[in-house]
Amino acid sequence: MSKIKIIIIAFLASLLLSAAELRAGISQDFDGRIDQGLEILYQGDYDSAVVIFDSFIRDHPKNPAGYFFKAGLYQTRMSAYESDFWHRYYKNSVDSAIMLCDLALDDDPGDAWAYFVRGGSFSYIAAWDARQGKYLAAFRNGLKAVADFKKAREIDSTLYDAYIGIGSYHYFRTKATSLLKWLPFIGDAREQGVSEIITAVEKGRYSRVMGQNALLWIYTDYGRDKKALELGRLLEKQYPNNPFFHWAVPEVLWRQKRWPEAEAAFGRLVNLLEGQNALNNYNKVVASYKLAKCLLENGKYHSAYRAAQQSISYPLDQDTAGRLVNERRRAQEVMLQAEKRIRENQ
Template sequence: MRLSYHGFFLLILLGCFSLGAQTPDDASMSSRIEKGMVETIRNNFSGAEEIFWGLIRDYPRRPAGYFYLGATYQARMLDEENYDSLQAFTELMDTTIKLAKECLKKNENDVWALFFEGSAYVYKSYMDSKLGKMWRSYRNAARGVNRLEKVLKKDSSFYDAYLGIGSFKYWKSSKTRSLKWLPFFSDERDRAIPLILKAIDKGKFTQRVGRDQLAWIYMDYGKPNLALQLALQNYHEFPESRFFRWTLVAAYYHHGELSRAYDLYAELLEEVRQLPTNNHYNEIVCLLRMAEIKYQLKDYFAVEKLTSELLSLPLSEEVRKRTRKKRERALELKQKSVVELAKRNGTHSQVSGGMGE
């Protein structure tokens, strides 16, 4: 489910409402956005959407309500791995950009307008990447980060903006390391991490999301001990949050704590199975990782059972296409495990069943 886990370089602002939760000197709006963010972290998307629809009704010509409602739609889509709300999300982000530009025409120094415009482009870029539209994704991300950098030029104390900039610089460098010999593909990872740390330390609303983002970065950077520390901090604050548990379970896995990782994947598996919108995508994610763990522990009987369960899930054509590589890996693990079990029993191995294509 998590974007970093799926390996996209435009991880920039997953669910990162916190990146700009600070609002334009409006205590009422600020408190409502904070409440909506907490509801989203707790996976209470309907509650968050109700709050942000209220902001749109009360502030129809300001971009904040449209941005946070769109961000909530994105969070729900990513949590469910279901993109039925994609059109509504895109329209809300386009409205955010339009209203932000109107505000900038009235006042070119409106950092809030710049912030919301930039953040909307970044959110659009991530959904583009999920749809495989990588060039459009990169273009929107570059536009967004350009606006966030303009925010800092106008107000260097706008620390929340450092998170998006630092995240973009890190993941762009991480995913283009093989091209670092080219002058326009320099390695900025070491410079990017301090920007994110600054957002966590000094930003008004970026602490939780900054920790979550940096945990994924540390996993990628080969520092799983630091990743686990950050993931545990968020988990202890919101143990019910699936967002933070996806990060924690990956941190356990990267840290080599396989038993804890397995137990948490099993917990997430049972939870996603209870969701009325379950399309089996996240079941596949959990079952495959659980099978990987059992294979490493040489529990081949468990691997065969888990992969058989995975391969027998009834999938829509759309989910079948998106999970093809995962199901191929599951079949590979199943075949290897059957061979290992046959060796133990001194019998000839034969794998029955496949991917049901």
């Protein structure tokens, strides 16, 4: 993955599906279906999770929480599948969450949970803007989000889940100054951001899993490979059948050129992806190419040839093919190198 893509995914994941220790206001009609829906989501069963969140929305139509978590689900799914297929459902959910938060805050300006949900919703919009390359819009919506997170924390100091949004802002605001030269430099707040996200993971109500995933990609981006591998393997163990949690470990091993371990990791990822109903085969192309490269480096030339051939053989729509020009070209290069080595060894 490119650095900007890792940063966007990390930002997206870091703000995904976080919530507060519920106390008052809109939280009074909250129930355990949110926990159930999140756990099913983490397992990768998106359709079943939607059913549960819809059930909550049906019984609590004025509570923005159901729409908020549902928006997070679609955000995750679009990232996991490298597809914008669910964008219209995502937009409807996030817009509904913001509207209901505004109504709740009109009734009770001291509702910390409503501020938190609205901040999280603006975070989703910021992440989407960044994914589309609209960095100014992303920055503006990010400012709206962090303002709401800080307001939620100001009202309720025990609302530790707010730290995941504040911490993500501190980390990625620092990163953004190196990528977006028009932003003024305000000092390196990455360590502060990491510390705040750890607080959310340890003390927040709903932040553990996605907070861990946020830290995983931050450690990957930050070059803290040892911590990234430890946390990545933990998430792989917790959710062995969901490819969403199985990208970071092989990426770190690839970067370190630990080819035998990277081969095993990408091999597991490819197997998981083959069992998934893909919309566009984007992930299969990338993972198969990287597996082929590992096999080539490990001297397994016949296997490398087959994996590279598979990478360029997946059917693709026009948009996906355009996004994968470089990966498919590199896969062809692996095929040529493997073929050359095979001839030399005959």
